[in-house]
Amino acid sequence: MSRLTREDIIVGAGRRFATHGYHGTSMRDLGDDLGILGSSIYAHVGGKQELLVAVIERGAAFFEAAAMAARAQGDGPESVLRLLVAGHIDVVLDHRAEARTYLSETHVLEPGARASIAATRDRYERVFVETIADGVDTGAFAPTIDPRLAAIYVLSVLNTIDRWFDDRGRITRTDLADDVNAFVLRGLVGGRETN
Amino acid sequence: MSRLTREDIIVGAGRRFATHGYHGTSMRDLGDDLGILGSSIYAHVGGKQELLVAVIERGAAFFEAAAMAARAQGDGPESVLRLLVAGHIDVVLDHRAEARTYLSETHVLEPGARASIAATRDRYERVFVETIADGVDTGAFAPTIDPRLAAIYVLSVLNTIDRWFDDRGRITRTDLADDVNAFVLRGLVGGRETN
DNA sequence: CCTACCGATCGGTAGG
DNA sequence: CCTACCGATCGGTAGG
Numbered sequence: 001m002s003r004l005t006r007e008d009i010i011v012g013a014g015r016r017f018a019t020h021g022y023h024g025t026s027m028r029d030l031g032d033d034l035g036i037l038g039s040s041i042y043a044h045v046g047g048k049q050e051l052l053v054a055v056i057e058r059g060a061a062f063f064e065a066a067a068m069a070a071r072a073q074g075d076g077p078e079s080v081l082r083l084l085v086a087g088h089i090d091v092v093l094d095h096r097a098e099a100r101t102y103l104s105e106t107h108v109l110e111p112g113a114r115a116s117i118a119a120t121r122d123r124y125e126r127v128f129v130e131t132i133a134d135g136v137d138t139g140a141f142a143p144t145i146d147p148r149l150a151a152i153y154v155l156s157v158l159n160t161i162d163r164w165f166d167d168r169g170r171i172t173r174t175d176l177a178d179d180v181n182a183f184v185l186r187g188l189v190g191g192r193e194t195n
Numbered sequence: 196m197s198r199l200t201r202e203d204i205i206v207g208a209g210r211r212f213a214t215h216g217y218h219g220t221s222m223r224d225l226g227d228d229l230g231i232l233g234s235s236i237y238a239h240v241g242g243k244q245e246l247l248v249a250v251i252e253r254g255a256a257f258f259e260a261a262a263m264a265a266r267a268q269g270d271g272p273e274s275v276l277r278l279l280v281a282g283h284i285d286v287v288l289d290h291r292a293e294a295r296t297y298l299s300e301t302h303v304l305e306p307g308a309r310a311s312i313a314a315t316r317d318r319y320e321r322v323f324v325e326t327i328a329d330g331v332d333t334g335a336f337a338p339t340i341d342p343r344l345a346a347i348y349v350l351s352v353l354n355t356i357d358r359w360f361d362d363r364g365r366i367t368r369t370d371l372a373d374d375v376n377a378f379v380l381r382g383l384v385g386g387r388e389t390n
Numbered sequence: 391c392c393t394a395c396c397g398a399t400c401g402g403t404a405g406g
Numbered sequence: 407c408c409t410a411c412c413g414a415t416c417g418g419t420a421g422g
Contacts, residue, residue: 003407023218024303027401039402040407048401108219149374152359153352160351179344187382222417234418235391243417400415
């Protein structure tokens with residue numbers, strides 16, 4: 001039972017914010033989780049909003065790193081997209097608390113921090129849009145695809161996965177990534193006309 | 196400036212809950228929106244939780260009605276799925292506050308109400324699963340499709356639409372429904388192998 | 391629907 | 407990290 005670190009507090013805050021929301025979490029709740037008093041948290045951090053910023057910035061950083069890795073390792077639009085999908089799934093499942101807080105609580109951020117996170121998120125989503133646009137240009141994806149809409153569809157699927165997927169369930173994470181990729185790529189590549 | 200009805204209060208509560216969350220809404224906030232005092236709300240409803248239940252039950256009812264209509268009007272799995280998609284988009288955009296509260300705040304419901312809503316939601320999602328399973332059986336959709344996973348993907352896309360779609364934007368709602376349907380149906384039907 | 395409240399809880403601080 | 411607080415705000419009530 002040694003003393004807690006700032007790191008411990010942020011991790012605990014992430015878990016609470018992810019499950020109960022920022023407004024649904026009191027400093028006393030958080031203290032209870034950590035085995036200290038709510039007021040003791042102020043020995044480690046400046047306040048509740050600072051905790052939210054720290055958790056969300058971590059979430060954003062994980063996604064950003066995953067996008068950079070996918071871009072660096074992929075070879076061609078389809079390959080990059082596959083890596084983006086797999087990477088996003090890993091972030092959302094390996095860093096559930098930070099990812100969920102980032103995805104759900106950004107609107108509670110004070111204006112300055114919110115703008116900064118919105119910019120990071122824009123950059124990330126643009127990687128999806130550009131990758132899909134590349135695929136349309138090279139002919140890997142169908143010419144009728146609107147990259148902006150398609151990117152939103154893909155991200156909608158990815159951002160929901162932590163809500164229902166269980167690593168101990170009947171399908172493995174790799175199977176999931178393959179299945180999502182298969183579904184999405186068929187959606188992008190086309191085949192028979194559907195309209 | 197006549198007196199407000201219970202209906203007015205519930206509509207106002209829906210708007211607040213959808214934008215600020217249940218825990219981010221105080222009875223005084225809600226009163227301000229309605230032009231009365233927070234305490235005056237208790238002349239119309241029993242409490243804050245009762246308001247949440249009312250808003251979410253309305254949201255659930257809209258989705259349920261849309262599913263029934265799609266099933267009744269559709270002819271074959273692909274046709275039913277198209278109607279389910281278009282119907283879901285209409286609910287989410289025509290009843291934004293109720294739909295968003297239903298989709299995002301159900302976890303704050305007290306156990307009894309939560310269980311009831313969870314059952315309703317299960318029933319709704321099962322319509323998607325069964326429609327897709329029918330399509331696999333009839334050969335309309337690819338045999339490799341897992342209906343449970345595919346239904347989740349489709350619903351993930353649909354449940355996010357109110358977050359980014361603007362009726363005054365560059366694409367119309369009908370175009371959106373067509374585009375989502377085209378994307379989803381290609382994903383379900385297959386074409387060339389993607390794995 | 392307002393006046394006038396209530397006890398409980400909130401985020402946060404001073405001092406150790 | 408605790409003790410001992412603070413003012414503000416919360417959901418809610420009695421009485422009109």
